[in-house]
Amino acid sequence: MAEQEGITVKKSENFSEWYTQVVTKSEMADYGPVQGTIAFKETSFGIWEKIQRIFDEKIKKTGHKNVYFPSLIPESFFKKEAEHFQGFVPEVFWVTHSGDNKLGERLGIRPTSETIIYHFFSRWIRSWRDLPVLVNQWCNILRAEIKSTKPFVRTSEFLWQEGHTAHETKEDADKEVMMILKEYHDLIENYLAVPVIIGRKSELEKFAGALYTTTLEGMMPDGKALQLGTSHNLGQNFSKPFEIKFLDKNGKEQNVWTTSWGISTRLLGGLIMIHGDDKGLVMPPRIAPNQIVVVPIYYKSSEKKAVMKKAEDAKEKLEKDFSVFIDNREGYTPGWKFNEWELKGIPLRIEIGPRDIKNKQMVLVRRDTNEKLIVKESDLMKKVSASLDSMQVNLYNKARKNLQDRITLVKDYEEFKKVLESKGGFAKASWCGENHCEEQVKNETGATIRIIPFKKDNKVSKCVYCNRTGKEVVYFAKAY
Amino acid sequence: MAEQEGITVKKSENFSEWYTQVVTKSEMADYGPVQGTIAFKETSFGIWEKIQRIFDEKIKKTGHKNVYFPSLIPESFFKKEAEHFQGFVPEVFWVTHSGDNKLGERLGIRPTSETIIYHFFSRWIRSWRDLPVLVNQWCNILRAEIKSTKPFVRTSEFLWQEGHTAHETKEDADKEVMMILKEYHDLIENYLAVPVIIGRKSELEKFAGALYTTTLEGMMPDGKALQLGTSHNLGQNFSKPFEIKFLDKNGKEQNVWTTSWGISTRLLGGLIMIHGDDKGLVMPPRIAPNQIVVVPIYYKSSEKKAVMKKAEDAKEKLEKDFSVFIDNREGYTPGWKFNEWELKGIPLRIEIGPRDIKNKQMVLVRRDTNEKLIVKESDLMKKVSASLDSMQVNLYNKARKNLQDRITLVKDYEEFKKVLESKGGFAKASWCGENHCEEQVKNETGATIRIIPFKKDNKVSKCVYCNRTGKEVVYFAKAY
Numbered sequence: 001m002a003e004q005e006g007i008t009v010k011k012s013e014n015f016s017e018w019y020t021q022v023v024t025k026s027e028m029a030d031y032g033p034v035q036g037t038i039a040f041k042e043t044s045f046g047i048w049e050k051i052q053r054i055f056d057e058k059i060k061k062t063g064h065k066n067v068y069f070p071s072l073i074p075e076s077f078f079k080k081e082a083e084h085f086q087g088f089v090p091e092v093f094w095v096t097h098s099g100d101n102k103l104g105e106r107l108g109i110r111p112t113s114e115t116i117i118y119h120f121f122s123r124w125i126r127s128w129r130d131l132p133v134l135v136n137q138w139c140n141i142l143r144a145e146i147k148s149t150k151p152f153v154r155t156s157e158f159l160w161q162e163g164h165t166a167h168e169t170k171e172d173a174d175k176e177v178m179m180i181l182k183e184y185h186d187l188i189e190n191y192l193a194v195p196v197i198i199g200r201k202s203e204l205e206k207f208a209g210a211l212y213t214t215t216l217e218g219m220m221p222d223g224k225a226l227q228l229g230t231s232h233n234l235g236q237n238f239s240k241p242f243e244i245k246f247l248d249k250n251g252k253e254q255n256v257w258t259t260s261w262g263i264s265t266r267l268l269g270g271l272i273m274i275h276g277d278d279k280g281l282v283m284p285p286r287i288a289p290n291q292i293v294v295v296p297i298y299y300k301s302s303e304k305k306a307v308m309k310k311a312e313d314a315k316e317k318l319e320k321d322f323s324v325f326i327d328n329r330e331g332y333t334p335g336w337k338f339n340e341w342e343l344k345g346i347p348l349r350i351e352i353g354p355r356d357i358k359n360k361q362m363v364l365v366r367r368d369t370n371e372k373l374i375v376k377e378s379d380l381m382k383k384v385s386a387s388l389d390s391m392q393v394n395l396y397n398k399a400r401k402n403l404q405d406r407i408t409l410v411k412d413y414e415e416f417k418k419v420l421e422s423k424g425g426f427a428k429a430s431w432c433g434e435n436h437c438e439e440q441v442k443n444e445t446g447a448t449i450r451i452i453p454f455k456k457d458n459k460v461s462k463c464v465y466c467n468r469t470g471k472e473v474v475y476f477a478k479a480y
Numbered sequence: 481m482a483e484q485e486g487i488t489v490k491k492s493e494n495f496s497e498w499y500t501q502v503v504t505k506s507e508m509a510d511y512g513p514v515q516g517t518i519a520f521k522e523t524s525f526g527i528w529e530k531i532q533r534i535f536d537e538k539i540k541k542t543g544h545k546n547v548y549f550p551s552l553i554p555e556s557f558f559k560k561e562a563e564h565f566q567g568f569v570p571e572v573f574w575v576t577h578s579g580d581n582k583l584g585e586r587l588g589i590r591p592t593s594e595t596i597i598y599h600f601f602s603r604w605i606r607s608w609r610d611l612p613v614l615v616n617q618w619c620n621i622l623r624a625e626i627k628s629t630k631p632f633v634r635t636s637e638f639l640w641q642e643g644h645t646a647h648e649t650k651e652d653a654d655k656e657v658m659m660i661l662k663e664y665h666d667l668i669e670n671y672l673a674v675p676v677i678i679g680r681k682s683e684l685e686k687f688a689g690a691l692y693t694t695t696l697e698g699m700m701p702d703g704k705a706l707q708l709g710t711s712h713n714l715g716q717n718f719s720k721p722f723e724i725k726f727l728d729k730n731g732k733e734q735n736v737w738t739t740s741w742g743i744s745t746r747l748l749g750g751l752i753m754i755h756g757d758d759k760g761l762v763m764p765p766r767i768a769p770n771q772i773v774v775v776p777i778y779y780k781s782s783e784k785k786a787v788m789k790k791a792e793d794a795k796e797k798l799e800k801d802f803s804v805f806i807d808n809r810e811g812y813t814p815g816w817k818f819n820e821w822e823l824k825g826i827p828l829r830i831e832i833g834p835r836d837i838k839n840k841q842m843v844l845v846r847r848d849t850n851e852k853l854i855v856k857e858s859d860l861m862k863k864v865s866a867s868l869d870s871m872q873v874n875l876y877n878k879a880r881k882n883l884q885d886r887i888t889l890v891k892d893y894e895e896f897k898k899v900l901e902s903k904g905g906f907a908k909a910s911w912c913g914e915n916h917c918e919e920q921v922k923n924e925t926g927a928t929i930r931i932i933p934f935k936k937d938n939k940v941s942k943c944v945y946c947n948r949t950g951k952e953v954v955y956f957a958k959a960y
């Protein structure tokens with residue numbers, strides 16, 4: 001039996017090292033040979049599969065279809081939309097050869113698929129009858145990260161879904177953007193138990209080539225914001241250079257309005273940072289691939305049979321509503337198993353020993369509170385369900401409180417800098433709307449505008465940087 | 481309303497052109513800008529999703545876990561196993577730059593993932609307790625095809641699953657290989673309704689680096705074989721150069737035994753070729769994303785409400801057990817809709833018109849036989865179920881008969897050549913077991929050994945090429 005090594009640093013003391021240890025020791029990921037790449041192991045991929053299942057159902061219900069487009073994009077495609085090219089070209093991995101043959105044109109591995117997809121849209125769309133086009137793909141994305149990489153949060157290869165739609169009017173595209181943002185909101189808050197603030201991006205922070213970008217931002221325990229999803233209205237910025245045109249109901253030729261939107265395996269990074277604790281990973285029950293581990297406890301072989309039978313019975317009952325497994329490995333003590341599954345974040349542990357059998361009871365232990373609950377066998381389903389529900393709510397509420405504590409309304413630039421330096425988080429401040437002020441703040445403090453709320457704040461005061469008339473109250477923060 | 485264009489050539493007269501028309505006109509795929517790439521459209525990706533769901537359940541039930549490994553593989557990794565390198569290097573797309581930076585080492589985009597996965601296995605596996613490792617990934621694969629490409633059948637990018645496992649002994653690896661082959665067999669025959677023959681590959685045809693390869697081969701209507709899946713025992717051929725070692729139960733260090741196995745979107749090519757007809761695509765009911773289309777028929781607007789209500793009722797009832805949609809588009813005649821869904825291969829059409837409502841009946845039309853069945857409303861579920869079952873069986877049986885008709889036992893090389901030239905298909909012949917004879921046959925006729933049956937034939941005669949003592953009766957064929 002290998003010696004067991006848990007997390008050796010406290011989350012509150014060395015957050016960055018704590019994160020690395022949780023990711024590797026809970027076996028979420030391992031580092032790849034190419035800088036910034038990781039292997040997604042069983043647990044992290046299991047969470048991703050659950051995210052896929054939940055979100056896939058949502059988009060299918062709203063009329064979207066899954067498809068798959070080529071991953072290799074000719075260099076000339078990127079160049080058709082100038083802002084887009086500038087935004088992405090530093091991160092593109094370029095293919096120059098196939099086998100021994102030098103290619104006539106370099107091919108980029110998709111850093112996002114607008115350009116290749118619009119090539120096809122321009123072939124497929126002819127008439128208003130063809131609209132809207134509502135497609136989505138689940139795929140890998142390559143973006144060479146030269147800055148510091150971090151598993152899940154910033155990697156040179158990640159997994160995501162990218163939705164791409166084309167509409168007759170700006171209004172239809174607006175509706176699509178907001179509808180998807182709402183679905184992301186539901187997924188992230190109600191399944192991942194990660195509270196977010198939502199709104200628009202500033203001109204400097206929007207997607208390269210977009211008319212506007214909407215986003216969801218979470219707040220990490222170290223005071224840095226994490227962008228967890230984006231939904232863009234791309235206007236006609238792409239449909240013009242890519243010549244995606246349709247005949248409208250009046251027989252007039254028009255360009256379509258497009259949107260794109262995505263969430264990625266970065267969500268896993270947010271989940272780990274927000275819910276993990278000094279013992280390791282903590283998975284919210286609604287997103288955990290395995291919700292319950294049953295640990296049979298016996299010290300004499302004469303006890304084994306009865307305990308195992310009881311464990312099997314419990315599993316059979318529970319697996320109707322929950323995902324559950326029995327840890328029946330030989331040669332490991334119950335205590336060793338407890339530690340392992342705590343490290344790996346299983347929401348609920350059920351312990352069954354000889355005394356429990358005698359008393360027709362089982363012991364439930366919640367991962368978030370470590371609370372022990374002795375329940376009657378006959379109450380098992382009810383109590384398990386209540387425990388998991390309560391854990392889901394508790395994780396969300398804790399995170400929500402942390403988010404709220406991290407929002408500080410600041411009045412002037414001095415206070416702004418002090419807040420960012422001391423507690424971090426979101427500095428809520430008035431802003432004149434000029435790129436220049438945003439850039440200066442970024443250069444001087446490292447903070448960017450993360451969110452411009454959809455609803456304009458009534459109490460706009462002077463711009464936190466230039467003291468001229470403010471236009472909006474926005475959320476600044478340092479970010480991953 | 482655009483003019484409708486169906487398939488304009490007969491399958492029996494110009495198979496290749498027929499295939500291209502079915503693929504594009506039924507909107508299965510569209511050609512990409514990079515040679516050999518395609519866009520998987522809604523229908524083809526929908527079939528692939530069904531394949532994924534069915535096979536994913538199978539592998540999870542047998543203890544495999546989904547994971548995801550990096551797609552970029554350092555060139556040095558490929559070189560560790562010499563045969564493997566030679567086999568794949570002509571097809572690899574090489575990445576040389578990220579943004580403006582020239583990379584220190586070229587990176588290949590995965591043409592298959594053994595080498596990158598074994599890099600991780602060597603880090604993860606220490607003891608017999610860590611075995612078996614049973615992982616799988618669903619992903620895209622890039623192989624530059626310089627020969628003639630064909631949508632789904634031979635493309636420079638395709639989708640697949642690749643399973644990778646590590647075991648303590650050769651016997652465990654053997655069992656895994658055969659278990660997976662059996663699952664492939666079930667999927668392909670019982671869901672895709674594509675009959676296959678199964679067996680081993682010859683030394684020349686096996687996977688580059690394998691100990692042995694098992695395979696499933698289908699027979700296309702033009703007399704060419706199509707390999708539909710492979711399951712390899714890789715022995716210790718990779719675990720030695722990649723140093724994947726474990727301490728066995730006696731504390732002795734050993735190399736693991738590995739397997740790998742895959743099925744790809746090539747299955748869609750087989751499906752189209754085998755079941756399609758002069759009207760277009762035909763999807764077997766068990767693999768069709770949409771099994772039933774309901775077409776409401778009315779000519780006066782006064783009839784519309786009652787017909788639509790009946791159609792909605794039917795849909796509501798049917799969708800409990802089947803995937804069903806109503807084609808309620810305005811401005812298209814029922815006849816136009818019939819043609820469209822025949823072209824697109826929907827297994828069953830239900831027509832509902834005013835007369836049907838009066839008679840409390842509906843009309844079912846099967847895609848494979850074009851048979852019309854008038855059924856009582858009260859019998860709807862039973863009759864639909866029976867029709868779809870019968871269609872599934874009928875498609876399989878027709879294909880099975882075609883396969884059997886295409887197997888010819890040949891006695892000598894003259895007959896061998898004549899059979900391959902006239903009717904094609906599998907030429908069953910004795911073979912001495914030497915690479916040389918196989919190579920000569922390939923050079924002279926284009927046919928290769930597709931299958932060496934698992935069960936040795938009793939009636940081995942002289943080698944079809946060299947006339948020396950035969951060792952096995954094998955299946956030769958030209959292949960895609």
